[in-house]
Amino acid sequence: MMNDEHTIAWPHGEFSVLRSGAMCAPATFTLPDGRKLQPFAVAPWQDDGSAEFAELPELLKRLRGEWPCVPFGMPVTRDDLPPAWQPETGAEPGLGNFLHGPSANLEWSVTGEGDGAIALELAYPEEHPIELVRRRITGDPDGARLIFDLEIVARRDCALPIGVHPVFRLPERPGAAHLEINGKLRVCTYPVQAEPGVSRLAEGQVFDALSSARYTDGSPVDLSRHPLEETTEEILLVAGVQGRAVLSNHDEGYAATLRWDAEAFPSCNLWISNKGRNPRPWNGAFQAIGIEPVAAPFDLGAAIAAHDGNPLQEAGVACRREFTAGEPWTTQYSIEVSSL
Numbered sequence: 001m002m003n004d005e006h007t008i009a010w011p012h013g014e015f016s017v018l019r020s021g022a023m024c025a026p027a028t029f030t031l032p033d034g035r036k037l038q039p040f041a042v043a044p045w046q047d048d049g050s051a052e053f054a055e056l057p058e059l060l061k062r063l064r065g066e067w068p069c070v071p072f073g074m075p076v077t078r079d080d081l082p083p084a085w086q087p088e089t090g091a092e093p094g095l096g097n098f099l100h101g102p103s104a105n106l107e108w109s110v111t112g113e114g115d116g117a118i119a120l121e122l123a124y125p126e127e128h129p130i131e132l133v134r135r136r137i138t139g140d141p142d143g144a145r146l147i148f149d150l151e152i153v154a155r156r157d158c159a160l161p162i163g164v165h166p167v168f169r170l171p172e173r174p175g176a177a178h179l180e181i182n183g184k185l186r187v188c189t190y191p192v193q194a195e196p197g198v199s200r201l202a203e204g205q206v207f208d209a210l211s212s213a214r215y216t217d218g219s220p221v222d223l224s225r226h227p228l229e230e231t232t233e234e235i236l237l238v239a240g241v242q243g244r245a246v247l248s249n250h251d252e253g254y255a256a257t258l259r260w261d262a263e264a265f266p267s268c269n270l271w272i273s274n275k276g277r278n279p280r281p282w283n284g285a286f287q288a289i290g291i292e293p294v295a296a297p298f299d300l301g302a303a304i305a306a307h308d309g310n311p312l313q314e315a316g317v318a319c320r321r322e323f324t325a326g327e328p329w330t331t332q333y334s335i336e337v338s339s340l
Contacts, residue, residue: 004018004019004020004107005017005018005019006019006110006113006118008113008116008117008118008137008139009116009139010116010117010138010139010140010141011116011139011141012029012030012139012140012141012143012144012145013027013028013029013030013036013139013144014027014028015027015028015137015139015146017118017120017137018062018064019107019108019109019110019120020058020061020062020105020106020107020108021058021059021062021067021103021104021105021106021108022067022068022103022108022120022122022135023059023062023063023064023065023066023067024040024064024065024066024067024137024146024148025040025041025042025064025065025066026038026040026042026064026065027039027040027065027146029144029145029336029337030144031144031254031337031338031339032339033339035254035339037252037254037337038169039168039169039247039249039254039256039335039337040064040065040066040166040167040168040169041063041064041065041167041168041169041170041286041288041289042063042064042065042169043060043062043063043064043281043286044285044286045280045281045282045283047061050280052280053280053281056281057098057099057105058104058105058106059099059100059104059105060099060281063167064167065166065167066148066164066165066166066167066335067100067103067104067164067165068103068104068133068135068150068162068163068164068165069100069101069103069104069162069163069164069165069292069294070101070102070103070130070133070152070160070162071095071100071101071130071160071161071162071296071301071302071305072100072101072160072161072162072163072165072269072292072294072295072296072299073100073161073296073297073298073299073300073301073302073304073305074099074299074300074301075095075096075097075098075099075301075302076097076301077091077300077301077303077304078192078300080192080196081191081192081300081304082191082192082204084191084309084310084311085191085300085304085307085310085311086307087303087304087306087307087310088306088307088308088309089303089306089307090303091301091302091303091306092129092158092159092160092302092306093127093129094125094127094128094129095128095129095302096125096127096128100165100299102122102124102125102128102130103122103133104165106122107122108120108121108122108135109121109122109123111134112136116138116139116141117136117137117138117139118136118137119134119135119136120134120135120136121133121134121135122134124155128155129154129155129156129158129160129323130152130153130154130155130158130160130323131153131154131155132151132152132153133150133151133152133153134149134150134151134153135148135149135150135151136148136149137149140334140336143336144336144337144338145334145335145336145337146334146335146336147332147333147334148164148332148333148334148335149330149331149332150164150330150331150332150333151328151329151330152323152328152329152330153326153327153328153329154323154324154325154326154327154329155325156325157322157323157324157325158322158323159305159306159320159321159322159323160302160305160320160321160323161294161295161296161297161301161302161305161319161320161321162265162294162295162296162320162321163265163269163292163293163294163295163296164260164265164292164293164294164333165290165292166258166290166291166292166335167271167288167289167290167291168247168256168288168289168290168291169287169288170226170227170249170287170288170289171227171249171250171251171252172227172251173227173251174225174227174228174229175222175225175226175227175229176226176227176249176250176251177225177226177227177247177248177249177250177251177289178224178225178226178247178248178250179210179223179224179225179226179245179246179247179248179289179291180224180245180246180248181210181238181241181244181245181268181291182241182242182243182244182245183238183240183241183242183262184240185208185209185210185238185239185240185241186206186208186238186239186240186315186317187206187207187208187209187210187212187213187223187236187237187238188205188206188236188237188238188239188298188312188317189201189202189203189204189205189206189207189213189234189236190203190204190234190235190236190298191203191204191298191311194233194234194235195232195233195276195277198231198232198233198276198277198278199232199233199234199276200215200216200221200230200232200234201213201214201215201216201221201232201234201236202214202215202216202218203216204311209224210222210223210224210238211223211224223236223270223272226247226272226289227274227287227289228272228274230274231274231275231276231284232272232274232276233272233273233274233276233277234270234271234272234274234276235269235270235271235272235298235299236269236270236272236298237267237268237269237270237294237297237298237312237317238267238268238269238270239266239267239312239315239317241262241265241266241267241268241293242262243259243260243261243262243265243293244257244258244259244260245257245258245268245291246258247289247291248340249340250340253339253340254337254338254339254340255337255338255339255340256335256336256337257335257336257337257338258291258293258333258334258335259333259334259336260293260331260333260334261331261332261333264293264295264321264331265293265294265295265331265333266295266317266318267293267294267295267296267317267318268291268292268293268294269290269292269293269294269296269298269299270289270290270291270292271288271289271290271292271299272289272290273286273287273288273289273290274287275287293333295318295319295320295321296319296320297310297312297313297317297319298312302320304319305319305320306320
């Protein structure tokens, strides 16, 4: 699509933004030693003209980098959830059939561009409880850092799961990247197999460290080291975070540091995609890690988030954010690249 991709330069790098989903990537960060590094994952597939590709959710067609999810999660509740996870009522009306919300799938409008920054906004469908989402991405003039500003304006009072969705590429060598998330952590595994027949983590477990997880067969696995040895697909929720995660790529000698407001996003959803998805367009070739600040129950969607009896909410983990009609809600987060 003409003018779908906008490329912005700043003194310490260059980044691209799609109007589709307002996805940010690729982004090249120039370090003081002169190295140019691109930390984001960019899906390897292209439009093959097939009917199957045309039917994909829009966000999958050009999956890349980082984008906002309002609301966060799947539009339809999984039918294989344990009884404790079954919602009492339906989701907020008018949400539509959007994986990770309209923000991740529709075409945004560019409202400003220049001086190392770009501003975009998206008007939501009229039936949606959210009226408008705005996003600004700025290259830090003082260093190799991108600053993201997010504003959400509700059409009516509502409570929804929300999050942002940075996805980082990984080295090929197993364990060559180290993930550190600060806080007094509560690491929760998915209540079912994230990818049926593929996922390996013991379901519905709680650990106090990423390094303390176990597979279904009882064998230990260190989820702070990536990529994993095994082909798998996993989703975790890390609660008790302090708003900082660092992914260190030891094979390439750099670290990507994600900082966010832990009051806005009190948890971090982890998407570990280790070549475990075989249907098109994945074709068993996608390897990346999503480090996703959220107020959400994993990616299980708005109906689960509204259920006060879900196990996360029962444990005091916030699963949604309340919005007041006409009152803008704002937050800021950043991604910085530095040498190891």
